[in-house]
Amino acid sequence: MLISEFVNDIKLSPMANILAITITALGMVSSFLVLVLYLTDSNIEKHHSHYSQTYRLETQLSLPSGDKIKSAQVALPLLSVLKNEKNIQEIAYTFRLFTKLQVNGRVYNKVDIYAVSPNFFNIVMPYQPKIAPLARNEIIITPEFNHQYLQLDNPKGQTITLGGKHQYVIKEVVEFNNASRFNTQAVIAFSPELIDGYHDKQQDWYDMHLYGFVTIEPGTELTAEQLNALINQHVPRLPGAPFIGSPDEFIQLSARNITDIHYDNSLPDEMSTVIAKSYIYTLYAAGIFIFLTTVMNFFNVNNVINSNKKNSFQIKKSVGASHAQLLIESFIIATLQTLCILVLAITLLAILLSLSMSIKALILTQGISHLWHALLPVVTSIYVAVIASHLTYLYVVVFPNPSSHSNYYNDQPLSRYVYQGLLCVQIIIAGVIIYLWAGIMTQNSFMQRHDFGYEKENIITFPLSDELSTIASINNVEDELKHTIGVEALSLSSWQPFNRSRHSSSISHQNQQEKDKLVSINILNTNKNFVDVWGLKTLAGNEHTIVPSDSDDLYHAIVTKSFITAMGFASYDEVLNTIFYMYSGDAQRKIRILSVVNDFYLAERNEKVTPQLIFIEDKVQPYGALKLQTSQDIAGVKRVLERYHITPEQIKSVNSLHQESLSSSRLIQTTVNNLTLLSMALILISTVIISISETKRIEKTLRIMDAIGGSIYTHMVFFIQQNIAPVFVAAIVSLPAGLFLLNLWLNQYVIIDGQSYIYAMTALLAFIVSIIMVMCATLLFNNKFFKRKPSIKTR
Structure with missing residues (x-):
């Protein structure tokens, strides 16, 4: 009997039932996965004795x-x-x-x-x-x-x-x-x-x-x-x-x-597989957001289902159905709805397991107890939410009036406040997500466009193998690359982008003032091709005479622009015409500067650039770099270098190194992108549902306004006045909340693009305006529908 009642509900409101079950199943799957992730993360390395x-x-x-x-x-x-x-x-x-x-x-x-x-x-x-x-x-x-x-x-x-x-x-x-x-x-x-x-x-x-x-x-x-x-x-x-x-x-x-120690702490020699805490927290926040929004959407859609069966409630009350009987019926229907949600959620999860290796690894590495501990609270929470939706409708609409049933849920002041409260919370959550999305997208785009002082396109870098441990072997591979690939030169250096190893030393000169003494300068060791391959801009000196020194007591070097200020000079000529000194072992060595190049960043771009002293040596260094003519040449380079026991995985483009440095931010951006799409879809559904319900609530008022000559524009103004409060409150709350969270995320960067805040604010305002436009569009559609209906007859 009650199962047939549930089937009749589906027949009466097929789209609403499918929507309610599908959206809530999506929330169940995401909540389950996030809870599994939380349990997994909280148990990492806890198998050790102490x-x-x-x-x-x-x-x-x-x-x-x-x-x-x-x-x-x-x-x-x-x-x-x-x-x-x-x-x-x-x-x-x-x-x-x-x-x-x-x-x-x-x-x-x-x-x-x-x-x-x-x-x-x-x-x-x-x-x-x-x-x-x-x-x-x-x-x-x-x-x-x-x-x-x-x-x-x-x-x-x-x-x-x-x-x-x-x-x-x-x-x-x-x-x-x-x-x-x-x-x-x-x-x-x-x-x-x-x-x-x-x-x-x-x-x-x-x-x-x-x-x-x-x-x-x-x-x-x-x-x-x-x-x-x-x-x-x-x-x-x-x-x-x-x-x-x-x-x-x-x-x-x-x-x-x-x-x-499995949380990323920017340690270059980490021995564990790490993950950024910010990314973990983003996933947790995403799970909470999806759960809340899907539950709130179920409340809204379930109200439509119950409103469409108002005649059923009237008949049952007319024949003497008690509150207990209606409660039992609602409990049974809520149970059947939850079972449908659970079945669909398991189906969706099975599909995700076949499509995503990361989700498959997350689930299949868990014990049965962990999966059960994640599934039970999620199913229980969904079941409680479904029951709460039915109870809210019964106690707000059905039970207060023993003789009749209100035409619409929103006829009751309390129910209207619940509706508007749910809409307000959803707009706040979605608004914060959209604000963060715009800010994160802008900052990530800014970081990817950063000028680090060197070229990134078509440059590859790799560590040298033991087979390339002599100058003779370096010359051989360089000749081979020139003849087979057309590479002009092979750069050797003690550095590659985002390598955090550093070597600094104290540099002095005869005219040094007291305040500039004991200045420590970062030191790189390279061969003569370094400037050309990396595309460094020469500011002073002759770039064609960059050669190693023949003397053991004299170093030839290149310096960056900031070196001039660090050493107390005011012009390029002063640096080029000065002999510098440093201690190497127990002996003092002279340094002659051959040229000055523009500043460049060794790793992350900071506000303060580090002065660089680049020694030109005819020695083997840890890393090699090549500037290719086209990106297709990398396959040929890999074939040549593999013969010298350099694996393809060790050969990386500079662009890929930059992408790896932003990997955590890119993961967060992907998560926020998906959240933004989902939040827009869910808030659109909620807005349409609530707008339809609100339009029905004020239908008689709109007809009266029509009768006295009101236009669609007056209808819209009246409709917006009736529903602007939750939108206005949500806008006021979501702006500082989004700003606070965006500031927390941007704190990881030394340089911040101010446009992140501008685009975030613009996106939030556009979102709020779009909500109002959807409300007006729904009113317009329903207004045309009402006008096709027969006019109200009076006795």
Whole structure:
């Protein structure tokens, strides 16, 4: 009987029922996925024995030039000092080495290998089985490592060669724990011989060597103050260092709980797979937004369904149906609606699993209990919302009047306030989303158009392999590229875009004033082709005479424009005609400046540019760069460089490096784009539904206005007056809310495009105007419809 009642409701309002179930199913799927994501994120790295007491130590170096370099590693001598701290229970460490791997005649250069201390797996357990301490010649690998490098059918027990001479037996092939984000795909036992100059580095506080993990005593804390006090106590001052103050002004230590290291902290040597916290929070906000808007849309659409069956309520009340019977009927119909929503949601989820690898990975790596803990609260919340929708209609419209049923839900003042309140909340949420969307799009476009001082189009960069470790081999590959691809020159340098490693030194000259002494300048080492390949603009000097120096006591160099001001000069000629000095080892060396080029940015663009001193050397450097004639030439370059054991993955265009630097922002932008489209669709549906209901509510008033000569324009003015309040309130609330959230997001950038605020405000105003226009269009459509109906008859 009640099932037939539900079927009759569908027949009576087919589109409304389909709309209500589909929209709410979409909200259920998104809420479920976001809740699964939250549960996954909250359980990352919590499988370790004492995760709440386990921390990773990290370092920040504040260079005299103003640059700050972050590292996930610490200096080697810190670990021995920490052993004397009372609140430190245990210390473990791992050394990351990039070494040559040989297997079955194949050679791979700079392969990532981690060497761990004997007790490492007592503190950190990235893998599913418990790992016993490794012998000196043993290695454990993951299936991914085997697939990428070894390609062995049965790798366990087989031998590989590392570093060209050390043989290791594969002890186990291990899987990562699902709750771990460590990226340690190959692990060996640590030995001091792996670190060149190990005994010297035991006293070197100014270089980073190891990833350090500590377990502290229960009930204690490991603070930055405690760590930096150790810096002041044990770190010696560098002789002649170009800064004044205590060592902790140069070296700052911090500790992050192991459950937090999967959040991106801009560490160039991160050993875990990381995700930006801002992106995670954006997804959480998206899930909440979709849930709220879909539930509010269900309230609106369900009211249309109930209004269309008003005769059914009248008949049932006329024959003596009690409140309890109507409540039971509503509960049953709400249950059937929820079941339909659940079935459709499962169908949508199955489709998403087949289309999206990321969603598939998110779901299939979860245990049944996690999925159940995510599904149960979502289904319960949807069920409660559906029941609340029915109860609201019954208690506001049906129950107050025992003799008859109001023609329209909005005839009741309370119901109209509920309607307008729901519309106001939806407009606020959608308005904030649209404000953020416009601001984020503008800022991202601004960042992508940034001029970094060097060319980006058709330039590729790559790390040099061991096969390119001599000038002769460099000349060979350069000649080959010239003949096969038509490349003019190969640039070598100690830098590539967004590489955060830095080297600075104190530079002086004879006429230097006291205030300019001990100025620290960032130093790059390049060959003579650097300026041409990277397209740097020469401001002074002869760019055709850039050659290395023949003297061991004299360096030839190029400087950037900001170097002039940093050294206290006022003109290019002064710099070109001055001999500069710096200490290299124990000897003082002369520097002659050959030319001045425009400033360029090594990594993110900041307000203050860093002065650069670029040494021209005839030496092999870590990175190579090529300027291609067309983007199609990259395939030929990869074929040539592969013969020198440079993999295609290592060869990257400069444009792609810039895109990678904005990856988190681009993910957020994609999420906000999708949210904006969804919010526009949902608010459009709500606006149309509410406008139709409002038009019906004031239908008699509009007919009277027609009778006394009112036009469609007076109808619109009256209609807007009746419904402008929620729109006006929403506009007032969404503007400061959107501005606050946009400011939070823009805080990550040093340079902000002021047009972000202008376009955000314009988008919000356009959105508010569009809401009013949709209301007017709905009124216009219904007005024409009413005019086709017979006029009101009076007795």
